[in-house]
Every structure is written in C-alpha cells, then in structure tokens.
Amino acid sequence: MAPKSADANGVLFESDAATPDLALPNRPIEQADDQPKQLVWRNIILFAYLHLAAIYGGYLFLFSAKWQTDVFAYILYVMSGLGITAGAHRLWAHKSYKAKWPLRLILVMFNTLAFQDSAIDWARDHRMHHKYSETDADPHNATRGFFFSHIGWLLVRKHPELKRKGKGLDISDLYADPILRFQKKYYLLLMSIGCFILPTVIPVYCWGESWINAFFVAALFRYAFILNVTWLVNSAAHKWGDKPYDKNIKPSENISVSIFALGEGFHNYHHTFPWDYKTAELGNNRLNFTTNFINFFAKIGWAYDLKTVSDEIVRNRVKRTGDGSHHLWGWGDKDHSKDEMDAAIRINPKDD
Ligand SMILES: [Zn+2]
Ligand SMILES: [Zn+2]
Secondary structure, three states, X not given: OOOOOOOOOOOOOXXXXXXXXXXXXXXXXXXXXXXXXXXXXXXXXXHHHHHHHHHHHHHHHHHOOOHHHHHHHHHHHHHHHHHHHHHHHHHHHOOOOEEOHHHHHHHHHHXXXXXXXXXXXXHHHHHHHHHOOOOXXXXXXXXHOHHHHHOXXXXXXXXXXXXXXXXXXXXXXXHOOHHHHHHHXXXXXXXXXXXXXXXHHHHHHHHOOOHHHHHHHHHHHHHHHHHHHHHHHHOHHHOOOEOOOOOOOOOOEOHHHHHHOOOOOEHHHHHHOOOOOOOOOOOOHHHOHHHHHHHHHHHOOOEEOOOOOOHHHHXXXXXXXXXXXXXXXXXXXXXXXXXXXXXXXXXXXXXX
C-alpha cells in the first residue's frame, strides 16, 4: 500500500481518500516547472524509425499481406492490449482485483508482447501518474501539453522530481510476485521473442507469408498501433471529453479512446476511483472489453476480489465535484428518475 503522503495530487488507493466521497482533502493542482529538456537521442531515432516503418506496415496491411496475417496482427493487438489494460494497469498498478497464477501467467505473456517495459516498471510509473497527476512527478505530465503526454515523455530524461518522489512509492507487492520478477529479470530476451521474433516467424512458417509482410505488419505496425492507443489515454483522454465525476482534474471521459484502448478511455471516472476494476461506471461494458475479459475469468474463479465503488458514493461525488455532464447509460441507471421511468412507453412489459 502506498504511503499517505501530504503532497499527493490524486488518490491512488482507497486508503488515500480523506472525504466520504473518496477524494483528497486538497484540491488537485496543475504544475510544470521550466527545466532544460535533456533529449535521449537513442529513443528519438528508434521511435522515428518505428513510426516510419509502421506507416509502411499499414500500407502492407491494406494492400499486400495475406488475410491470415491481418487477422493475426489484430489478435496480437487485442492480446498485447489486454496485457496492458487487464494486466499492468488494472491488476498490477491498481490492485483492483486479484488473479490466480494461471491468469497472471497469461497476462504477463500478453504484457511482454506489448513491449512497454516490464509490468513492474509500468505499474510503478503508473502509480506515480495517479498519485502525482499533472505535476513534475507524473511521468507524462499532461500540463506540458499533448505531445509531451503522448510520446515526448519517452524522448527526454525523467524529471528529477519524479525520481525524488518515486523513492517514497511502495512497490514491494510487485516484487513479491515471482512471475513479475521473472519477467523483469529476462525482459530483453522475452520481449524480443514476444514482440518481434514470434510475430514475424509464425506468419512465414504457418501460412507462407513473406518475411517483409510478416515483420512490418504483425510486428512493427501492430506494435506501433497499440503503443499509440495506450499513449492516447495519457494525451487525448487528459484533454478532451466530459468530466461528470470531478471537474477539477484533467482526465476526461473519451469514448473514442475507449473503443481502441479496450475500455480505458473513461478516464475522469478512472482518476476519481482508480481502484475500481471496471475503470468505468456500470453500463459502459459494451465499450469495455477489458471488463468483460476480467468478468469471464471471475466466472471461472481465476480472477477474484474485484473492487468497485458503491452507487451512493458515485452519486454523491457526481453532485459535489462533477461538471453536470453525468448522463444516464440507459434503462435502470441509478439516476433514472421514477417520473421518467413511469412516463416511458414500454412495449410488452414484463418485470422480472
Ligand atoms: Zn491518466
Ligand atoms: Zn490508472
């Protein structure tokens, strides 16, 4: 559990909350000091190459690759996406549910396909992102603008404030998991196999794809696509959208991001109640593939101790800090008034 620090700028776990509707006592700030940006040229060159190669891969995806390769790339996108959303994000960074070892093993394999650093490093950065949101201790501080929060943060050295405050963050629970320790120890080898070698070799040997198509479509195009989708949560979903739960923070409800990011764009809700395994209110499951994935594993018992937030707390928070944009998700929404329900025309009604 993270220590309750007086300088936190966002709740990370439920224990950080100080008000009955689970907020911090202080109003969040936005802050970014001037500091010379020390460019990391290795990353700039690698990301520039990756994106040029991914454009070529996108062309091959549409006009050259076999359909099996395109389907394979799509499946890899969903698998690597879940390795981030259900794995590094909801399970490891937020501890919003628990998973038995077979599910943790599946998630760590999916996570390795995504090549966004080991799950331990990802979860550590992400805890900092929530706890010190929109300040210099947030790795992708959106106060610095869209480009920085999208990719720019990976092209410069980390801010000293992030390193300083990061020392106080408890990540012992992550190191306690032998599966995560194994992934971190052999990360370079496992990532090379999972993200680049297997996605290239499988199409060539299984359905006679060319090396060029396999490498540029299933490896590079797919990798760059899921990277940008993940980054959109940090950039677009910290900039555009409604704020029905807390109007004092940047994160917003962004439906387009949710569609591509397997349900991770309900970002105003998520920063308000980060320990909720759904990262959204009930009713958004249609666009929340990750929640359905976790629900499936909860049914067979591999996912358990799923945390969520009571209707009453959500309603109180919406009233106190929301921007008034809280919409009904449909019939049965807790804010659906009795008058409206009584006035609705119902064809062949049968209450059960
Ligand atoms: Zn965020
Ligand atoms: Zn989060």
